[in-house]
Amino acid sequence: MTVLARVASRYLLPLFLLMAIAPSAQGAEVLASWNEGEAKQSIVRFVESVSKEGSTDFVPVPERIAVFDNDGTLWSEQPLYFQLLFALDRVKAMAPQHPEWKDKEPFASLLKGDIKTALSGGEPAIVDIVMTTHSGMTTVEFDRIVREWITTAKHPKTGRLYTEMVYQPMLELLTYLRANGFKTFIVSGGGIDFMRPWTEKVYGIPPEQVVGSSGKTKFEMRDGTPVLMRLPEINFIDDKAGKPVGIHQHIGRRPIAAFGNSDGDLQMLQWTCAGPGPRFCLYVHHTDAEREWAYDRQSSIGRLDKGLDAAADSGWTVVDMKKDWNRVFAFQK
Amino acid sequence: MTVLARVASRYLLPLFLLMAIAPSAQGAEVLASWNEGEAKQSIVRFVESVSKEGSTDFVPVPERIAVFDNDGTLWSEQPLYFQLLFALDRVKAMAPQHPEWKDKEPFASLLKGDIKTALSGGEPAIVDIVMTTHSGMTTVEFDRIVREWITTAKHPKTGRLYTEMVYQPMLELLTYLRANGFKTFIVSGGGIDFMRPWTEKVYGIPPEQVVGSSGKTKFEMRDGTPVLMRLPEINFIDDKAGKPVGIHQHIGRRPIAAFGNSDGDLQMLQWTCAGPGPRFCLYVHHTDAEREWAYDRQSSIGRLDKGLDAAADSGWTVVDMKKDWNRVFAFQK
Numbered sequence: 001m002t003v004l005a006r007v008a009s010r011y012l013l014p015l016f017l018l019m020a021i022a023p024s025a026q027g028a029e030v031l032a033s034w035n036e037g038e039a040k041q042s043i044v045r046f047v048e049s050v051s052k053e054g055s056t057d058f059v060p061v062p063e064r065i066a067v068f069d070n071d072g073t074l075w076s077e078q079p080l081y082f083q084l085l086f087a088l089d090r091v092k093a094m095a096p097q098h099p100e101w102k103d104k105e106p107f108a109s110l111l112k113g114d115i116k117t118a119l120s121g122g123e124p125a126i127v128d129i130v131m132t133t134h135s136g137m138t139t140v141e142f143d144r145i146v147r148e149w150i151t152t153a154k155h156p157k158t159g160r161l162y163t164e165m166v167y168q169p170m171l172e173l174l175t176y177l178r179a180n181g182f183k184t185f186i187v188s189g190g191g192i193d194f195m196r197p198w199t200e201k202v203y204g205i206p207p208e209q210v211v212g213s214s215g216k217t218k219f220e221m222r223d224g225t226p227v228l229m230r231l232p233e234i235n236f237i238d239d240k241a242g243k244p245v246g247i248h249q250h251i252g253r254r255p256i257a258a259f260g261n262s263d264g265d266l267q268m269l270q271w272t273c274a275g276p277g278p279r280f281c282l283y284v285h286h287t288d289a290e291r292e293w294a295y296d297r298q299s300s301i302g303r304l305d306k307g308l309d310a311a312a313d314s315g316w317t318v319v320d321m322k323k324d325w326n327r328v329f330a331f332q333k
Numbered sequence: 334m335t336v337l338a339r340v341a342s343r344y345l346l347p348l349f350l351l352m353a354i355a356p357s358a359q360g361a362e363v364l365a366s367w368n369e370g371e372a373k374q375s376i377v378r379f380v381e382s383v384s385k386e387g388s389t390d391f392v393p394v395p396e397r398i399a400v401f402d403n404d405g406t407l408w409s410e411q412p413l414y415f416q417l418l419f420a421l422d423r424v425k426a427m428a429p430q431h432p433e434w435k436d437k438e439p440f441a442s443l444l445k446g447d448i449k450t451a452l453s454g455g456e457p458a459i460v461d462i463v464m465t466t467h468s469g470m471t472t473v474e475f476d477r478i479v480r481e482w483i484t485t486a487k488h489p490k491t492g493r494l495y496t497e498m499v500y501q502p503m504l505e506l507l508t509y510l511r512a513n514g515f516k517t518f519i520v521s522g523g524g525i526d527f528m529r530p531w532t533e534k535v536y537g538i539p540p541e542q543v544v545g546s547s548g549k550t551k552f553e554m555r556d557g558t559p560v561l562m563r564l565p566e567i568n569f570i571d572d573k574a575g576k577p578v579g580i581h582q583h584i585g586r587r588p589i590a591a592f593g594n595s596d597g598d599l600q601m602l603q604w605t606c607a608g609p610g611p612r613f614c615l616y617v618h619h620t621d622a623e624r625e626w627a628y629d630r631q632s633s634i635g636r637l638d639k640g641l642d643a644a645a646d647s648g649w650t651v652v653d654m655k656k657d658w659n660r661v662f663a664f665q666k
Binding site (some may be wrong): 008041060112139183185192193196197200202207208209211214216218220225227228235241242245247249250251252253267270274 | 393398407472516518525526527533536538540541542543547550551552553558559561562569575576577581582583584586603604607
């Protein structure tokens with residue numbers, strides 16, 4: 001490095017960093033898929049107020065923590081949580097090694113293609129499927145399995161890769177927040193190790209900024225090589241009242257902005273918006289049966305009932321997908 | 334922001350960032366408290382090789398993860414782990430509200446100033462003391478208690494604030510690694526919430542990059558306000574085989590460099606250095622009875638026995654504090 005470059009990086013870099021993050025909300029124009037309206041305005045108003053040096057609502061960069069639910073907030077969750085579709089594909093892939101599944105529910109129905117009967121066992125059946133397909137291998141092996149699936153499997157309705165089923169307006173929002181000094185985290189009920197292999201590429205969120213549900217792992221030596229084995233035991237469920245716990249455990253400070261879409265996110269939004277100083281809480285409301293799906297109070301997946309009432313009571317922003325977004329997915333031009 | 338500044342930040346910022354992190358190991362001169370020798374050389378050699386674009390050992394910035402133990406690696410741990418000294422101070426502070434402690438061990442002995450008898454109960458006594466003093470309040474209240482203690486309590490031998498008992502050469506190492514694109518994490522057997530209130534100021538490591546042992550917390554509404562209550566229940570012990578588990582849980586990718594000082598760090602070093610590509614593992618060996626403390630294979634605190642053998646077998650760097658550091662603490666000019 002030349003002396004000039006060294007001087008430049010020492011004196012100019014801080015200056016440019018400052019310009020990049022400080023003066024006022026930069027790049028609201030990146031929110032191109034957001035229609036003008038109260039939802040977009042409330043976002044821009046908040047971001048401008050916390051990032052404007054000298055503003056009474058100014059928040060120092062290290063405290064600009066924003067947390068996002070994943071299923072139904074950053075990508076779709078219909079007709080089933082994508083991770084469950086992954087698990088079902090794994091059951092099929094693993095079936096040749098498990099002849100006993102032919103007579104054992106929920107696997108028997110699954111292998112006949114009868115998902116409805118398989119899942120009729122409710123949560124215990126789902127836990128059984130997830131545990132069976134997500135444990136018994138090392139963390140490195142599971143990572144490889146997820147990477148392979150996520151780059152090849154197709155959504156049953158759109159025929160698209162699952163990573164194409166992410167909401168373009170939310171990608172723009174992540175970019176906008178980061179351009180204004182925010183650190184963005186995922187806080188999802190989904191499996192932490194199911195998300196981490198692809199969130200950096202798709203959302204720009206690195207593995208260390210992903211919080212999620214997890215199974216236990218165990219360190220052991222295998223032929224002299226250390227491995228982490230995935231055990232068929234729940235470690236942590238990052239949903240509902242678990243979300244603030246997961247946030248505290250992983251992030252260690254309270255976010256100033258939270259984004260969700262269901263009752264599973266309610267406590268995360270409550271915890272975030274109960275902190276002192278400026279706070280921002282937002283619900284994505286699925287109102288677009290044509291471009292995506294429409295569901296709320298009665299849905300078994302992504303139910304938004306108590307949350308919708310809490311949003312009204314607390315003055316949180318509610319995004320009407322149909323009205324507020326001019327585009328849902330990037331592939332819908 | 335002016336047009337010029339906008340253009341400058343768009344086009345020049347990436348350039349300066351690149352210059353700041355990419356070309357070759359920058360700032361080895363910041364390792365001023367390190368004597369010339371194999372330990373310092375091995376660090377610089379590793380950092381140069383992974384950060385030099387085009388080098389066969391080049392590692393992209395997002396994968397430059399470095400993990401540091403805390404007690405005995407970044408700050409001292411004698412005559413007792415500092416967190417235990419904090420807990421003992423808490424027992425004294427809480428005693429007026431607990432008249433029953435006068436007849437109850439280990440509290441009775443502690444309150445008489447007889448630490449040796451109090452701790453003679455071994456781990457159960459220690460767990461009892463820590464649980465009693467670290468739970469029963471909200472996370473916000475505990476944070477405040479730690480902040481107050483860490484800015485006022487003095488070390489029994491040096492009379493210094495505990496945050497002055499950090500190793501100057503290790504602070505320089507943290508700075509050097511970050512200047513070369515590394516993200517630095519703490520991975521400590523100590524309490525995660527005991528460290529987070531001060532690690533950012535002292536080490537430049539933000540709360541979200543601290544991994545440690547923890548108690549369970551519970552989300553609840555208290556007079557309409559959401560709080561996280563600290564429960565008297567162990568959630569996770571981030572020590573020995575727990576360290577790779579904690580790393581996987583919090584960081585989600587394998588570090589390429591690990592720094593420890595005791596057998597409690599052995600699995601973390603094994604896990605780190607067993608990964609593919611360039612890896613760096615280092616043990617701090619306490620050899621300086623004059624400026625700090627000298628202890629290793631026989632010590633009950635910070636025992637370094639198996640780790641010393643593993644380091645020799647595996648070719649890990651071992652820092653001889655007395656020989657390799659020209660200064661231990663900043664207050665020793």
